Amino acid sequence: MSEKYDVIVVGAGNAGLVAAATTAKNGLKTLLLEKHNLPGGCATSFRRGRFEFEPSLHELASVGDKEHPDTVYKIFDNLGATVDWRYEHNTFRAIVKGCDGYDVTLQAGIDPFCDAMEAAVPGCRASVHRLFEYYPKVTDALAYITRMKGKPNGLVMITKHADFMKIASHSVEDVMKSLGIPEKARNIINTYWGYLGVPTDELNCMHFLNMLYSYVVHGAAMPYKRSHELSLSLAKVILDAGGEIRYNSEATEFLYDGNGAVCGVVANGETLFAKEVISNVIPHNVFNMSDPKNIPETDLKLANARTFGISVSTIYLGLDCSMEELGIHDYTVFVMTDANPRKQYDDRKNKSLYIVNCLNKVIPDSSPEGTCTMFFTMPTFGCDVPKDLKPEDYKKYKNRLAEEYIEDYEKLMGIDMRSHIEEISIATPVTFARYLGTPEGTIYGYALSGWDNILGRISCEKDEYTIKGLSFCGGHAFRGDGYSSAYVTGDTIGHRVVNSIKGGN
Amino acid sequence: MKQNLRSLSRFDFLKMIPTRKAKIAEAPARAIPSTDSYKPNELANALHPKCQHLIVSEITEREKDVKSYSLTPDMARGTEKLAYFSAGQYLSVALEMGSVKLTRPYSISSSPRESLSGRYELTVKRVDNGLASQYILDNWKVGTEVLASAPHGEFTYEPLRDARxxxxxxxxxxxxxxxxxxxxxxxxxxxxxxxxxxxxxxxxxxxxxxxxxxxxxxxxxxxxxxxxxxxxxxxxxxxxxxxxxxxxxxxxxxxxxxxxxxxxxxxxxxxxxxxxxxxxxxxxxxELFGEYRYPEKNDDYPKDAVGKKFKLTITICGEKKTVECDANVTLLNAIEHNGIAAPTNCRSGVCGWCHSRLVSGNVYVPKEVDGRRMADLQYGYVHPCSTFPLSDVEIDVPPFRL
Known part of the structure; x- marks a missing residue:
């Protein structure tokens, strides 16, 4: 036995960092292993010339501020991690092209949001507001279910939480229709589906409502120094608490004891033992690093039953003109060819939906004076990458993709970006497969579609993840994807492991 | 009339878990496919292998003190195909010279097309005091095994950015x-x-x-x-x-x-x-600046450090070692010259491969080669390849990776 830790966390993504910070801060001897030379996974930054780009974060939900701290703010605050938050007060601008199209900008805050909706779709205000009114009912019910450790009393549910039962078991579209929200208003609000990767006729309404509310109530927050600031602030907590972080240290094998419990990992050829292992790595990869005889049938079937979540293609532009000179006024713009989320999803290879962000709107000095950055995001699945694409044609493929989207946006906005491109970087699911190592380059773990929704994941977690000594956190875990969900799973799993070890179980 | 959720059945809620369980029950219990079997992963591996095992297949003597080396995949050690690249990119080559372990970036001097038929060409010119170039020119023979990185570098033609x-x-x-x-x-x-x-x-x-x-x-x-x-x-x-x-x-x-x-x-x-x-x-x-020399010539260099020697304490995976480092030697060179392999690629401050945590001490980073991220400055991280000591310094360095 070379070394014994209380906890080994595999993967320093958002969830892994919070999990390791939580266990280290609670006095557990913690080792965090990361295969890259930087922490963060998606939450990082990269430099090209005089620009430092945000690679993945569009808007961090559930932050709030000192006076009104929301979940993410509290997680960082409790750990003692400091972040210089900057806020954006518009939620988004949605542009649907064509004669039936629209161009709507929505503000944060429930009332301003509803007012803007009313202006865009006269008569919809009351029904939209009603949607938000259900949010407290959802949180009450979830708190009750959590208190009951996932085994709520049926009678209490039916008498007290009937609305929750309806919202939690229907799609966004079903719930919105029943509330009488007109189609156009639904489409505008549901622009957000792109952040969850599942179109709203399939997306569970409870989950969507949580996300919608968290964006609308406080607006979105961004770290001043890109996501790298988030990750380094958490790394500092781990180190200050006596935890150890090893970069360039990819776990290559998960080790099991005679009773089928995980007891350690192999990284860089070194065998490392721990009482508990927390994996920020997706179960698919963990199972591929495990002796198959140790994978229980239930866990294996769950993995096989699931489909991978969405990935993205992205374009990062460093421009040698300011956003004002360019003629850009918004932080987040969604561009769509059809107002309907399902159509956007099905037709995604034809520029049916893309998101354009200009960070200078939120953080004016996020690039040198007289410059700005633009960040395009196109929802893409790993399986959308052409099967016959050869390595030698990949760069041309990327450039063609970028050129099409840049031209499309230039035409739409009547601006010239092309002649100002000082730096450019283009990523596809191949890039995310490279950096994250996930199957198909998924950034969202498992799709939250249909049956594999959040409530099912939370309710069934104990029955479905049966390997002792091993817990999972991250976008693939019980809370689904997105930075805030990842932080929540890291926090939950971190505390669970602290209790398990300190409780002597 | 105020519309509510009346049209929706609350009993659908009761079907959620059974539906989930049924979906999982009907899934096969077969082994998980290898991650490498998915198209994006296959392409990522082909374009960015963790390392490339190469073999010197031919040497061309060029002008005085210049040789070109043809490198082909060393299948015996597991490299079957060369990674494709863009003209202008480089390979970082790992070298072991007695007790000194270091890397050097060399631009590929062959066309990307030739890599498809299994050939890279690196061209090396003898540099005065150039440890690596002298070693390569004197030691690489046909049949020499070479450990190299995947192609790296940004000195490439980008049609959406550059003039044609x-x-x-x-x-x-x-x-x-x-x-x-x-x-x-x-x-x-x-x-x-x-x-x-x-x-x-x-x-x-x-x-x-x-x-x-x-x-x-x-x-x-x-x-x-x-x-x-x-x-x-x-x-x-x-x-x-x-x-x-x-x-x-x-x-x-x-x-x-x-x-x-x-x-x-x-x-x-x-x-x-x-x-x-x-x-x-x-x-x-x-293109990359290259190894930074003579930091003391800069106006912003603290002159009282000139000519001094400092202690450099390096921690890699919990193991500590203390070595000497002259004020005009980068932290990376001091590490490597003491036989410690450290991660590094561009050796010019920009790629961030050597990203390390400065535990204590003061350092000087010339601004031409300061490729750090903003949060690195706040949290005390450095790129040892472009960092000079101004006092005794302690750094935490990740283990070697090409």
Missing amino acids: QIVGLAGGSGITPFVSLAKAIADGCEDANLTLIYGSMTEKEIIFRNELENLAAKCSRFKLVNVLCDEKVDGCEKGFITAELIRKYAPASGDYSIFVCGPQVMYDFVDKEIEKLGLRKKFIRH
């Missing part, structure tokens, strides 16, 4: 990425035009002269201008690469991108000349 007309400014061994680019233009891998202005001291020091002249003769998109500073020869310009000379060969429209690669003395001179052309920053691309 490139004016290349090369000095000495800085010719290598341009040889690759010229070949890539000639064989159709790149859709650009290159006018290459190549500065050498004397005629006999011009590297790749025949190859480049032959390429220029058969490819109208590539033009070559040799510039000699130490002698006057017919067919070559005499002098230095000045703004005037660039203007003479660049398009009068001003619609071109300048790519520069050469030794630091060349940058010192040429950068001032380029400035006179009044081009926007986006049209000027620099």
